[in-house]
Amino acid sequence: MGVLHRIEVSESANISVVRFKDQKIIDPEAIQELGLELFDLVEKDDRKKLVLNFSNVEFLSSAALGKLITFEKKVKRQGSELILSNISPEIFQVFAITNLDKLFTIKDSEADALAVL
Numbered sequence: 001m002g003v004l005h006r007i008e009v010s011e012s013a014n015i016s017v018v019r020f021k022d023q024k025i026i027d028p029e030a031i032q033e034l035g036l037e038l039f040d041l042v043e044k045d046d047r048k049k050l051v052l053n054f055s056n057v058e059f060l061s062s063a064a065l066g067k068l069i070t071f072e073k074k075v076k077r078q079g080s081e082l083i084l085s086n087i088s089p090e091i092f093q094v095f096a097i098t099n100l101d102k103l104f105t106i107k108d109s110e111a112d113a114l115a116v117l
Contacts, residue, residue, distance in 0.1 A: 006034040009041065015049040015117050016041060017110060020057050025064040035067040042071075042078045050075065051113040055086035065100065072103060081105075083113040 008019045018041070022030060041047045052068075060068075075082040083105045087095065095101045107113040 004037055006030060007037050012114055015051060015114055016045075016047045017051045017053055017114075019053045019055070023056055024059040025057060026059065026061040028063060031061070031064050031067050034064070035070065038067070038071045039074055042074055042080050046078070048078075048080045049117045050080060050082045051110060051117065052082065052084045053086050053110050053113075054084060054088070054091065055110075057091065058088065060091055060094065065094070065098065069100070069103065081117060083107055083117060085110045085113040 006021055008021060010017050010019075018038070020034070022034075025031060025034065041050060072082060085107045086109060087106060092101070092106070095104070095106070105116075107116070
């Protein structure tokens with residue numbers, strides 16, 4: 001398991017809860033690192049149930065959204081499940097405008113996400 005720079009992962013039962021350390025996910029290098037760390041969760045660690053908790057995140061760039069879409073595809077390919085939670089109204093608007101609220105399963109809180117996994 002490599003050093004996690006951009007995310008913190010905690011285990012709840014057999015569910016991996018991922019929190020983002022950066023409030024603004026904008027910097028291309030940071031997004032690249034974030035992507036690799038997320039991809040490792042499913043590709044190396046073979047985690048089957050994932051919750052991405054966005055409570056720290058205030059802003060996501062379009063590149064960051066693109067990375068999340070790629071991650072979602074990898075999760076599906078691995079037969080894993082992914083739920084996003086604690087998305088701020090501002091970020092949720094971006095998801096809604098880009099129809100990503102249809103692509104991702106989104107719950108208000110981490111507890112709600114854990115309850116359905």
